[in-house]
Amino acid sequence: xxxxxxxxxxxxxxxxxxxxxxxxxxxxxxxxxxxxxxxxxxxxxxxxxxxxxxxxxxxxxxxxxxxxxxxxxxxxxxxxxxxxxxxxxxxxxxxxxxxxxxxxxxxxxxxxxxxxxxxxxxxxxxxxxxxxxx
Ligand code: HEC
Numbered sequence: 001x002x003x004x005x006x007x008x009x010x011x012x013x014x015x016x017x018x019x020x021x022x023x024x025x026x027x028x029x030x031x032x033x034x035x036x037x038x039x040x041x042x043x044x045x046x047x048x049x050x051x052x053x054x055x056x057x058x059x060x061x062x063x064x065x066x067x068x069x070x071x072x073x074x075x076x077x078x079x080x081x082x083x084x085x086x087x088x089x090x091x092x093x094x095x096x097x098x099x100x101x102x103x104x105x106x107x108x109x110x111x112x113x114x115x116x117x118x119x120x121x122x123x124x125x126x127x128x129x130x131x132x133x134x
Contacts, residue, residue, distance in 0.1 A: 026079045026088075028105050030096035037095030040118075041125045051126030052133070054119055062108070067130040077107045084127045097124045 041047030055067075062074035062081035069083035082089055089097070098120055104110030111120060 026082065028079075028100065030092070030099040034095045034099035035093040037093075037098055039094040039098070039121050039124055041121050042094065042128075044125060047122045048125045048129050050119070051122035051124070054115065054123055055126050059123070066133075067127060081108070084130055089127075094121075094124050094128070097127060 055063075056065075059067075060071055062071040062077065063069055063084065064071040064074075064081075067084035069081040069086075071081060074081035084090075100108075101120055101123060102110065102112040115123070
């Protein structure tokens with residue numbers, strides 16, 4: 001094999017594997033004060049259904065239909081889109097999830113100017129019942 005081809009192979013190998021190697025478990029934390037935010041729709045089915053409609057239009061791209069973080073648009077992102085079915089996210093308070101989707105953290109956008117406060121709480125309410133949806 002010509003030297004240049006060898007270098008090219010090594011380069012391509014590093015290019016394709018680096019994203020996996022560098023992908024880290026999220027260290028994104030909401031401030032303690034976010035835990036005090038109360039979800040006005042907690043357990044409300046109508047609100048969850050409204051959240052589902054927004055989720056299907058906007059969030060599935062990265063977080064996937066099941067919310068497990070496997071949406072096609074998130075494959076090459078680092079950190080990976082959150083898996084809402086994971087213990088880590090389940091252990092987060094509603095307020096922390098609300099705070100995170102409001103603030104965003106690249107590559108995840110900030111949604112506070114895109115969705116109203118009610119809509120963001122509807123999304124949180126939907127994330128809480130995602131598991132029972134499919
Ligand atoms: C462009 C891809 C993308 C889209 C679209 C997207 N997200 Fe995310 N989301 C991410 C990534 C990446 C993370 C992880 C960020 C991190 O850990 O630093 C994340 C993390 C989150 C978290 C934090 C979970 C946790 O506890 O760590 C919430 C909540 C969230 N997203 C909600 C949403 C909602 C709701 C929508 C739709 C309105 C949405 N996301 C759309 C990429 C996306």
